[in-house]
Amino acid sequence: MKKINYSEITPEKIYNKRRTFIKSIGLSAGSIGFATLPFMKQALSKNDNKLTSYKDITTYNNYYEFGTSKGDPYKYSQSFKIKPWNISIEGEVENPINMSMEEISETFLSEERILRLRCVEGWSMVIPWMGFSLSQLLSKVTFTSKAKFVEFESVYDPEQMKGQKYPVLNWPYKEGLRIDEAMHPLTTVVTGLYNKKLPNQNGAPLRIFIPWKYGFKSAKAIVKIKLVEKMPTSSWMWASPREYGFYSNVNPDVSHPRWSQATERVIGNDIFAPRVKTLMFNGYGEEVANLYTGMDLKKYF
Amino acid sequence: MKKYFKPSVFFLSLVPFLIIVYKIYFNQLGPEPVKEITHHTGEWSLIFICLTLLMSPLKSLTNLTIWINLRRMLGLFVFFYATLHMLTYVVIDYRLDFSSISKDILTKRFIFVGFASWLLLLPLALTSSKKAVLLLKDKWKKLHRLIYLIAILGVIHFLWLVKQDLTKPLIYTVIVFILLLLRFRFKKI
Numbered sequence: 001m002k003k004i005n006y007s008e009i010t011p012e013k014i015y016n017k018r019r020t021f022i023k024s025i026g027l028s029a030g031s032i033g034f035a036t037l038p039f040m041k042q043a044l045s046k047n048d049n050k051l052t053s054y055k056d057i058t059t060y061n062n063y064y065e066f067g068t069s070k071g072d073p074y075k076y077s078q079s080f081k082i083k084p085w086n087i088s089i090e091g092e093v094e095n096p097i098n099m100s101m102e103e104i105s106e107t108f109l110s111e112e113r114i115l116r117l118r119c120v121e122g123w124s125m126v127i128p129w130m131g132f133s134l135s136q137l138l139s140k141v142t143f144t145s146k147a148k149f150v151e152f153e154s155v156y157d158p159e160q161m162k163g164q165k166y167p168v169l170n171w172p173y174k175e176g177l178r179i180d181e182a183m184h185p186l187t188t189v190v191t192g193l194y195n196k197k198l199p200n201q202n203g204a205p206l207r208i209f210i211p212w213k214y215g216f217k218s219a220k221a222i223v224k225i226k227l228v229e230k231m232p233t234s235s236w237m238w239a240s241p242r243e244y245g246f247y248s249n250v251n252p253d254v255s256h257p258r259w260s261q262a263t264e265r266v267i268g269n270d271i272f273a274p275r276v277k278t279l280m281f282n283g284y285g286e287e288v289a290n291l292y293t294g295m296d297l298k299k300y301f
Numbered sequence: 302m303k304k305y306f307k308p309s310v311f312f313l314s315l316v317p318f319l320i321i322v323y324k325i326y327f328n329q330l331g332p333e334p335v336k337e338i339t340h341h342t343g344e345w346s347l348i349f350i351c352l353t354l355l356m357s358p359l360k361s362l363t364n365l366t367i368w369i370n371l372r373r374m375l376g377l378f379v380f381f382y383a384t385l386h387m388l389t390y391v392v393i394d395y396r397l398d399f400s401s402i403s404k405d406i407l408t409k410r411f412i413f414v415g416f417a418s419w420l421l422l423l424p425l426a427l428t429s430s431k432k433a434v435l436l437l438k439d440k441w442k443k444l445h446r447l448i449y450l451i452a453i454l455g456v457i458h459f460l461w462l463v464k465q466d467l468t469k470p471l472i473y474t475v476i477v478f479i480l481l482l483l484r485f486r487f488k489k490i
Contacts, residue, residue, distance in 0.1 A: 060331070060332040060333070068465065068466040121464070168466055255408065257409070258409060260404070260405055260408075265336070267333060270334060271325065271330065271335050
């Protein structure tokens with residue numbers, strides 16, 4: 001296994017110091033725009049959760065394009081080319097667009113968003129992402145009346161992504177959201193973490209992150225965002241519809257055939273640390289539960 | 302030479318256990334340590350099942366009885382690693398939360414099968430002494446054929462628990478299949 005340079009780890013300490021500094025001058029500081037959103041104040045205050053270490057966030061990944069072991073994405077993604085990179089927004093829109101990564105970084109200001117990640121396998125992290133709301137990006141296009149869902153398509157490049165040479169999933173990776181889910185301010189376009197550029201193994205140059213859904217919903221290395229009329233079939237639904245539903249909201253009451261979802265292990269804790277209770281919508285119920293009013297979440301899992 | 306063979310195999314068989322102890326002590330288990338211990342002990346249980354099943358074919362091939370002398374010890378190592386595996390799940394992962402554990406056993410088929418194989422190992426471990434062999438006579442042989450069933454349940458446990466990439470459990474399935482097939486052949490000859 002390759003070793004992580006010490007220089008890669010240190011920013012975390014400086015980073016944490018900086019965070020306490022920001023805290024000490026008060027959360028109302030204009031620099032953290034995210035905290036000024038009413039729903040995020042609560043999310044931050046609840047965040048007694050310790051940030052997961054930079055090392056764990058960047059070496060323990062599910063990213064099957066680079067291999068199915070947790071260490072594979074770190075090992076095999078370092079030479080992955082993310083320049084040039086274009087993202088198209090198309091489908092049921094009046095004005096399909098194609099933006100380069102440079103244009104996106106110039107147009108949208110990334111802010112720090114500390115969000116919890118809950119993997120369907122029963123583990124969780126707390127990650128200081130850098131990003132902005134997907135709704136901002138989607139505001140660049142005008143939806144037609146037929147647009148009901150958003151489909152995300154990840155890059156397909158088996159030459160660079162050795163995992164795509166095997167039919168583990170139906171490549172390219174696809175995910176989807178209902179429009180109202182996609183437009184929710186918590187649905188984040190991620191461009192970085194720990195105040196640094198997004199590492200390749202975490203989905204560089206651009207991924208989405210939906211904190212109230214299981215991790216696999218948050219597609220990485222996105223090249224296409226398509227507005228569609230019918231509910232898209234995600235790669236995991238394709239692989240096993242019995243196990244993975246379209247919604248995949250974090251829900252301790254709906255058990256997965258393999259993993260009980262009632263509890264989770266916090267990444268970075270030692271072996272004697274107990275499991276912690278999983279929260280409905282991963283703790284973001286106050287912000288997102290109204291999206292699902294009247295829905296039977298056991299049926300629409 | 303012969304004198305040292307069995308003790309050396311004994312110490313070699315302890316190596317996977319020592320690796321885990323070392324990794325716990327020096328904090329080398331990675332971000333999800335409990336899962337790491339669970340997988341390590343689980344896989345070594347399967348490896349020892351395969352090794353145990355390999356002994357009588359080896360005896361037939363080489364005409365040496367030394368393999369049969371090893372068989373019981375290797376079988377007990379199956380029980381040792383399977384027990385560590387089960388205890389990791391029950392004690393370290395679920396901290397003796399028996400309501401969650403029993404719910405898991407009843408609703409998750411791979412846990413059901415895994416737990417069943419551990420239960421089936423119990424009578425084999427308990428009747429492993431020379432005394433028991435003499436006492437049970439013909440019945441002992443019949444009883445210890447349970448290891449074939451345990452081997453099959455063991456690979457099913459592995460096949461059912463993996464998420465998507467079946468490569469590794471399929472390798473074990475093929476190995477167990479071949480080892481069981483060899484028995485049919487030797488019986489007929």
